Amino acid sequence: MRELGQWLARKISEWLVKEGPPPNSPLCDFNRLCYELRPGDILLLEGRSRVSEVIKIITQSSWTHSALYIGRLYDIADPKLRKRVKDAYQGDPNQQLIIEALLGEGTIVAPISKYRMEHLRICRPSGLEPSDAQRIIAYVIKHLGSGYDVRQLLDLARFLFPWTVLPRRWRWRWRWRSSLFEHNVGGPTRTVCSCLLAEAYNLVNFPILPFIDRGDDGSIRFFKRNPRLFTPKDFDYSPYFDIIKYPFLGLDDLGV
Known part of the structure; x- marks a missing residue:
């Protein structure tokens, strides 16, 4: 029975990650974008898979995936960490690399060149x-x-979805216990893309979208948000990240 469940989960994952056709022409200048990337930048992607379309509807944003740019192998200062990346990535050591969490694959290291034809945007942490970038x-x-x-992905969808629009008789199907506010639910070894990056930035106390509380005495306090509640669009929306984009055709090319 357990094997049947695993087989079914694998088939569902394969169906969800199946991608539609790529655009006829890219929306961004990929070569310029790669030239400008710095280790620690967050890369946003407008995905083409079925699960990406669901994320677009739930988050009301075109950005469905986020990854961390780590540079090339020789950009990683710690030799032990460099070896770990080298063990996980068997390609050209001069390739520019990202780390991302993907449905059906887990947390992997990959060359940024895999997204050459995609719609991308750089979110650069200001200052x-x-x-801290190395941490x-x-x-x-x-x-x-x-x-x-x-499970976290499903819980986040339930949390963000305006479920009150559903007929009352359907709502009971959504009433499972949420994992978003539990500590280390399901073990510490599972994550999703935005949660992993939010945890990393929280480690160095870099704000993304903090809660701000103003006291009666005029003092201001910042509170970190739960990393499990972040989605890719939050890095784009954050006032603490500079948004860098390079269109495939500039204004001069368009005659503007």
Whole structure:
């Protein structure tokens, strides 16, 4: 019975990650984007898979996936971490690399060239110290090989979805216990893309979308948000990230 459940889960994952055709022409200048990337930048992607279409509807955003740019192998300062990345990635050592959590694959390292034809955007943490960038990179490297937390994805969908629009007789189907506010639910080895990156930035106390509380005495306090509640669009919306984009055709090319 357990084997049947695993087989069914695998088939569902394969169906969800099946992608539609790529665009006829790219929306961004991929070569320019790669040239401008810095280790610690977050890369946003507008996905083409079935699960991406669901994420677009739930989050009301075109950004469905986020990944962390870690540079090339020789950009990683710690030799132990460099070896771990090298063990997980058998390609060209001069390739520019990202770490991402994918449905059906878990947390992996991959060349950014896999997204050459996709719609991409750079979110750069404003004022982030190089030493903090290395700590962020170290955190995500240590999670290589972690599984993808499907339950967290479902719980986040339930949390964001305006379920009051559903007929009352359907709502009971959504009433399972949420994992979003539990500690280390399902073990510490599973994550989703935005949660992993939010945890890494929380490690160095870099704000993404913090809660802000103003006291009666005029003092202001920042509170970190639960990393499990982040989606890719939050990095785009955050006032603490600079948005960098390079259109495939500039204004001069368009005659504007």
